[in-house]
Amino acid sequence: MNKLPDHFYRRQDVTGVAQALLGKKLCTLIGEEYTAAIIVETEAYSGIADRASHSYGGRRTARTETMYRSGGVAYVYLCYGIHYLLNVISGREGDPTGVLIRAVEPVEGIEVMLRRRKMERPGPRLSAGPGLVTQALGIGKAQNGVSLQEGQVWIENTGISVSAADIVTTTRIGVDYAGDDALLPYRFYIRGNPYVSKK
DNA sequence: CAAACGATTTTCT
DNA sequence: GAAAATCGTTTGG
Numbered sequence: 001m002n003k004l005p006d007h008f009y010r011r012q013d014v015t016g017v018a019q020a021l022l023g024k025k026l027c028t029l030i031g032e033e034y035t036a037a038i039i040v041e042t043e044a045y046s047g048i049a050d051r052a053s054h055s056y057g058g059r060r061t062a063r064t065e066t067m068y069r070s071g072g073v074a075y076v077y078l079c080y081g082i083h084y085l086l087n088v089i090s091g092r093e094g095d096p097t098g099v100l101i102r103a104v105e106p107v108e109g110i111e112v113m114l115r116r117r118k119m120e121r122p123g124p125r126l127s128a129g130p131g132l133v134t135q136a137l138g139i140g141k142a143q144n145g146v147s148l149q150e151g152q153v154w155i156e157n158t159g160i161s162v163s164a165a166d167i168v169t170t171t172r173i174g175v176d177y178a179g180d181d182a183l184l185p186y187r188f189y190i191r192g193n194p195y196v197s198k199k
Numbered sequence: 200c201a202a203a204c205g206a207t208t209t210t211c212t
Numbered sequence: 213g214a215a216a217a218t219c220g221t222t223t224g225g
Contacts, residue, residue: 043206045206052206053206054206077206079205079206079207080204080205080206080207080208081204081205082207082208083207083208085206085207087206100206102206129207129208130206130207131207131208132207132208172206173206173207174205174206174207175206177204177205178206
């Protein structure tokens with residue numbers, strides 16, 4: 001294996017981490033089943049200064065406590081009472097920044113993902129969307145707070161290089177309530193990839 | 200203790 | 213394109 005080291009996540013700029021994660025391989029070994037997929041879409045959540053973030057203004061609650069951990073752990077939470085969303089925590093301890101994984105392209109364990117999603121054939125609907133990513137990879141609240149150095153959830157280098165010209169930068173989705181911060185260019189995806197979630 | 204609210208997806212019209 | 217599904221977290225009384 002070739003797990004990304006902790007220092008990869010502990011850079012100070014969240015948007016840099018969000019972009020660097022594009023083209024990397026997100027792997028899970030959950031319930032004895034291995035699955036892996038290339039990250040094709042991410043969003044940055046920039047801590048206390050970002051109104052769209054759960055930790056806006058330095059708010060600490062039982063739920064958001066994970067965001068304050070040192071970079072390199074998974075932050076999983078339930079949204080709309082139905083979907084789990086996966087974030088990769090970045091930065092230093094006490095600095096609540098993270099990257100939401102919005103879409104991935106399946107590469108290994110596709111049969112397992114099809115079963116988890118109750119689908120017949122592979123396609124963008126398998127994992128193009130933050131709630132779909134966690135379903136396909138088998139991630140749930142049990143993975144909240146786990147280190148990416150453990151064997152449950154981790155990210156590997158792939159050798160795939162995504163040039164700046166292949167990265168599209170735009171505004172985040174579903175954060176209209178955040179006022180001006182909803183206009184920040186914090187969403188990144190690989191140009192032309194069919195697994196990028198569409199609005 | 201009660202009530203409102205989502206970093207969404209699916210289904211129906 | 214509109215609306216329902218559905219529940220843990222957060223906030224207010």
